[in-house]
Amino acid sequence: xxxxxxxxxxxxxxxxxxxxxxxxxxxxxxxxxxxxxxxxxxxxxxxxxxxxxxxxxxxxxxxxxxxxxxxxxxxxxxxxxxxxxxxxxxxxxxxxxxxxxxxxxxxxxxxxxxxxxxxxxxxxxxxxxxxxxxxxxxxxxxxxxxxxxxxxxxxxxxxxxxxxxxxxxxxxxxxxxxxxxxxxxxxxxxxxxxxxxxxxxxxxxxxxxxxxxxx
DNA sequence: CTTATGATTAGA
DNA sequence: CTAATCATAAGA
Numbered sequence: 001x002x003x004x005x006x007x008x009x010x011x012x013x014x015x016x017x018x019x020x021x022x023x024x025x026x027x028x029x030x031x032x033x034x035x036x037x038x039x040x041x042x043x044x045x046x047x048x049x050x051x052x053x054x055x056x057x058x059x060x061x062x063x064x065x066x067x068x069x070x071x072x073x074x075x076x077x078x079x080x081x082x083x084x085x086x087x088x089x090x091x092x093x094x095x096x097x098x099x100x101x102x103x104x105x106x107x108x109x110x111x112x113x114x115x116x117x118x119x120x121x122x123x124x125x126x127x128x129x130x131x132x133x134x135x136x137x138x139x140x141x142x143x144x145x146x147x148x149x150x151x152x153x154x155x156x157x158x159x160x161x162x163x164x165x166x167x168x169x170x171x172x173x174x175x176x177x178x179x180x181x182x183x184x185x186x187x188x189x190x191x192x193x194x195x196x197x198x199x200x201x202x203x204x205x206x207x208x209x210x211x212x213x214x215x
Numbered sequence: 216c217t218t219a220t221g222a223t224t225a226g227a
Numbered sequence: 228c229t230a231a232t233c234a235t236a237a238g239a
Contacts, residue, residue, distance in 0.1 A: 063222070072222070082235060099223050100232030106222085119222055150223050160234095190222055214224090 043181030102150030
């Protein structure tokens with residue numbers, strides 16, 4: 001079987017990856033507090049070179065989950081088999097299964113050993129739309145293909161098989177965007193149980209972008 | 216072993 | 228507003 005397409009620079013003249021920027025290859029970029037990484041990820045590219053082909057999308061919505069003090073973070077209740085990746089080095093994928101239906105994709109952050117992560121909540125698919133629609137259903141409008149964390153993982157073909165994958169060397173990776181996003185901050189979704197942490201503005205969205213999740 | 220529930224979604 | 232649907236974590 002053939003190897004996954006290279007993450008190295010696109011061939012000269014290639015235009016299929018519209019505006020796809022430089023891959024993030026510096027682990028220090030990930031090794032920062034999750035709010036900073038979450039804000040920076042809005043407007044950047046998510047790429048998955050999966051079994052069915054490549055899917056690329058512009059990230060338009062993220063949420064930061066901080067260390068043990070953040071009562072909404074999985075790491076707040078200590079290290080378990082599920083969240084172990086959060087306690088490992090930054091720049092890896094933390095994928096978990098929830099509600100018996102959906103997968104959620106997170107980018108593990110730092111600094112250092114701090115168990116922080118960023119949940120990727122929505123993206124605008126720019127390449128591999130046919131593949132994404134095949135996975136999500138033909139009736140889904142393009143604007144909703146990756147709107148919402150469960151829909152995003154479905155569209156990109158991400159599941160627990162990729163949990164722990166290195167975002168610097170694996171089939172799932174990130175690249176800089178060419179168009180800076182105007183980012184707004186709002187409270188996170190679905191964490192009402194987290195007391196004062198539920199009110200903090202740790203959800204980051206691209207302003208006026210139709211590809212964000214509902215609510 | 217049993218049991219409660221969730222960083223969700225679609226639909227009424 | 229609720230059902231769907233099951234891996235996970237916590238407790239007995």
